[in-house]
Amino acid sequence: xxxxxxxxxxxxxxxxxxxxxxxxxxxxxxxxxxxxxxxxxxxxxxxxxxxxxxxxxxxxxxxxxxxxxxxxxxxxxxxxxxxxxxxxxxxxxxxxxxxxxxxxxxxxxxxxxxxxxxxxxxxxxxxxxxxxxxxxxxxxxxxxxxxxxxxxxxxxxxxxxxxxxxxxxxxxxxxxxxxxxxxxxxxxxxxxxxxxxxxxxxxxxxxxxxxxxxxxxxxxxxxxxxxxxxxxxxxxxxxxx
Numbered sequence: 265x266x267x268x269x270x271x272x273x274x275x276x277x278x279x280x281x282x283x284x285x286x287x288x289x290x291x292x293x294x295x296x297x298x299x300x301x302x303x304x305x306x307x308x309x310x311x312x313x314x315x316x317x318x319x320x321x322x323x324x325x326x327x328x329x330x331x332x333x334x335x336x337x338x339x340x341x342x343x344x345x346x347x348x349x350x351x352x353x354x355x356x357x358x359x360x361x362x363x364x365x366x367x368x369x370x371x372x373x374x375x376x377x378x379x380x381x382x383x384x385x386x387x388x389x390x391x392x393x394x395x396x397x398x399x400x401x402x403x404x405x406x407x408x409x410x411x412x413x414x415x416x417x418x419x420x421x422x423x424x425x426x427x428x429x430x431x432x433x434x435x436x437x438x439x440x441x442x443x444x445x446x447x448x449x450x451x452x453x454x455x456x457x458x459x460x461x462x463x464x465x466x467x468x469x470x471x472x473x474x475x476x477x478x479x480x481x482x483x484x485x486x487x488x489x490x491x492x493x494x495x496x497x498x499x500x501x502x503x504x505x
Contacts, residue, residue, distance in 0.1 A: 366462025366482045371395060374482045378464035381478055389468050389476075390417050396463040396482075405451035409467075414444040417469055426474045427453050439473075453477075 270278075287293060366374075378393045385391055392413050394400075400407050409418075418425075418439060425439040425446065435456070437449030459465075462482030467475045 364460060365398070366460070370482050371462045371464075373484075374462055374464040374480045378466050378478075378480045381480065382466050385466070385468055389470055391466060391468045394465045394467060396459050396461055396465065398461050401454050401459040401461060401463075405454060406445060406447060407450045407454075408443070408445040411444050414441060419473065423473055428470070428474060428476050429453075429457065430478060 375393065375395055378395075382391050382393060390413065392410050394407070394409070418441065420441055422441065423439050425437050427435045427437055427449075429435070433456075435449060435453040437446045437453065439445075440447055453459075457479060459479070460482065464480040464482070466478040466480070468478070470476050
């Protein structure tokens with residue numbers, strides 16, 4: 265006869281009994297009871313914090329110079345302290361809404377006229393053309409110069425370079441060779457001549473530290489007067505640096 269399979273409950277009870285025997289063999293019930301007992305923890309000895317004693321003013325011995333040791337101590341009770349308020353500098357944001365940008369066609373026409381003017385100046389003195397951008401004539405007022413021109417013709421250290429316009433007026437600027445550009449003084453030149461975005465400037469190095477500057481307006485009003493006279497007035501050739 266085929267033996268009947270034990271029921272689920274019988275299997276479960278058998279497995280429970282086996283587990284109990286294993287726990288007793290490992291002495292787990294005794295360990296559980298030992299863990300349940302809370303050990304008596306002795307209170308830790310807290311550090312005794314001494315109260316801070318504040319010395320009275322009359323108990324403090326003031327250190328005084330020997331020159332005024334015999335004189336009475338000064339009394340400052342009647343001195344009124346006046347707080348000096350330094351006004352904070354408020355930086356106003358630049359209004360860039362009125363910027364006028366030149367069209368590509370107008371910019372190209374100004375550069376084309378500058379190229380013709382540069383050809384008329386001749387090869388006696390080094391020249392280059394610099395079209396104006398918004399960063400040159402508004403905001404930062406920084407004028408970067410062509411790197412090849414600076415390395416070949418301009419000083420290798422910080423130097424004052426004079427810009428001479430077509431009327432003969434001179435404007436000193438600061439040339440920074442590490443950045444190959446004009447910093448201080450360029451703003452005065454740009455503002456005095458009303459330079460705008462798209463204007464094309466022809467720089468002619470007439471001396472080691474002096475540029476003759478010709479302005480070609482983007483709106484068509486070229487400033488090329490007295491060009492031949494200005495060429496004849498140039499007497500000093502550029503010396504090698």
